[in-house]
Amino acid sequence: MTSMSGDTSTPTTARRPTMRDVARLAGVGVKTVSRVVNGEPNVSADTAERVRRAAAELQYEPDLHAGNLRRADGRSHTIGLLVSSVANPFAAQVHRAIERVATEHGYAVFATSLEDDPVAEQRAIAALSRRRVDGYVVTPVHDDQSYLRVHLDRGTPLVCIDREPAGIDVDSVVTSNYDGARDAVRHLVAHGHRRIAFLGDLERIQTARLRRAGYLDELADAGITPDPALIVLDLHDDASATAVTRRLLTLPEPPTAIFSSQNLVTVGAIRALQQLGLEHDVALVGFDDVEAGDLVKPRVSVVAQDPDRIGRLAAERVFARIGGDGGPARQIVVPTRLVVRGSGEIARPEAQRGGS
Amino acid sequence: MTSMSGDTSTPTTARRPTMRDVARLAGVGVKTVSRVVNGEPNVSADTAERVRRAAAELQYEPDLHAGNLRRADGRSHTIGLLVSSVANPFAAQVHRAIERVATEHGYAVFATSLEDDPVAEQRAIAALSRRRVDGYVVTPVHDDQSYLRVHLDRGTPLVCIDREPAGIDVDSVVTSNYDGARDAVRHLVAHGHRRIAFLGDLERIQTARLRRAGYLDELADAGITPDPALIVLDLHDDASATAVTRRLLTLPEPPTAIFSSQNLVTVGAIRALQQLGLEHDVALVGFDDVEAGDLVKPRVSVVAQDPDRIGRLAAERVFARIGGDGGPARQIVVPTRLVVRGSGEIARPEAQRGGS
DNA sequence: GTGTCGCCTGACATCGATGTCACGAAACTG
């Protein structure tokens, strides 16, 4: 109603108002403005109202960082998230879940893509440390996280997701890679398969090794001797997965089922099966869900991870730590879910039942 | 080599060292430490070395925000990104592209999901403003962005992506929604189709209206009178798209081709076609690429957007503005690309050639 | 009427850094 000056036109470059400007306009001291802005008690109703009006008039926005400098708890109300890539669908869903929890707590999230580069991991941590984040959620890439201990000692919590950290004892939230792989293989064995191929991700990735172990142990428990010819490791993209799958399927004794241990590898396997016209004859179960995996024919069965839950649990751990939880480090394992859609339920051909 | 104290065990809670601590240890003034840390000139080689050693010993990390308080340019080296959802594949790819440019400039990125909530847009801007971001990249949701003018006036640039802003004159980077839609329809017309259905997204979304307009204008140019029965708007998820598509396909005079104007809607249409066994008989072109769209049979043809380029261009605009570019607002349009995979090249059935 | 208490309020030091400036020593100039 009562506008300060008649000038309502666009100012060229306005200085950002500070608490002092608001104080001056409201005719009070800065500390009183501070009290009103932060909802502290002991301010009379009409002083508060005058301050609020002045703040609104100047469109005042407090400077969170300036406040933190002096504030007792020194919280930046910001956390950092390190993932393989924010564009990776799995990581993106984890990110969304974390963001949801963060927003509830009034926190903002810095997300950084590491692209599996250990050096990027350290650089990202340093960049976030300079920005004084209150906590980290990290997908470990580096083979040793002990360099992070100094941050823990200074009271900045860290939670690892997807992979277990090495060299530090912190909370972690990971998928049940080993059990999930066993579930997949057990499912295929239950449909009569004995020649089950394994398409593995890069062996240097911990989760890939766990999935391979699950595959081998489940075969062993089923009394099946693994055929080394059917085990291919270190696949990381769909093109090489396609090539390898084609080769396996044209062996003299081809597999009757395939367990592919990762997203893109599953896509590559599907493509190979389609190219050879074998998609209805050879069973396939993938680890990790495939986008639009229910549009393909046959629809693709998978052992699905739960990125939403992983993200939520990880965020809850971080905020518990920020909130002062000093308990021992927790290892949380999120189970996988077998999604039955068709490709994994293709039975071993009758022709072969007699053989072997 | 020369460790300060013999104690290498884990300290319980160490205070974070400040510049003063480093100065004291190195036996110099704080300003000298500041000079070394920031690479300013006029420090003798061995003073600099002594300071660096002290900083390393204490594992000193400068506080970026404290520095900004006094620093002339006051840059937080942080930008804010508002998207529909960080879990949305399109937005996630845009995000990754922006992050790449940001990293080159030494910037970190705050990403926030709006879930198409106009109130969330304003809340997010306020949260980022309090954190003093140097620039914004925004997917507008609110129907009026004039409330952002104050930030522009204070020198914080803003670039809109995906949708044009309303009420402010700023840089924007958008897909050629109108032309892309025309391309899709032209492609279907070229394959003989005249009864082409349109499955539109929510009409309140600007891009959805543009795609509809492209559809209608291209039909008009081809001399085809649109059949209102084949135009369905306000679809936003795959379930409703499936239901609607099934209804259209069972009309007395069903469409021979479908143009679906969005990702999830395309998925819904595919599912309906598969359920009715018509996927090889009715042509389909979608707007926006579908993940694993080349695994479906027939492989799905789309008019693809270029999220990587959109993100990169948007980020470059923001950094140009942060760098002082005061030129007039630029509207950048990123063209779509028709991806021919099979579903869009199904010809109009011969049986119908005689008719109409 | 006076003393005590509690509520409001603002002056001032402070957070961790950078900008300004003055000072002494060394290097150059003529």
Add this chain to the structure above:
DNA sequence: CAGTTTCGTGACATCGATGTCAGGCGACAC
């Protein structure tokens, strides 16, 4: 060799806020 410039350095004010503390004022009890 005196005068000037340059270099290296640190004391100090300052950025925008909050924590501390003391003072003023009105209400209440005796």
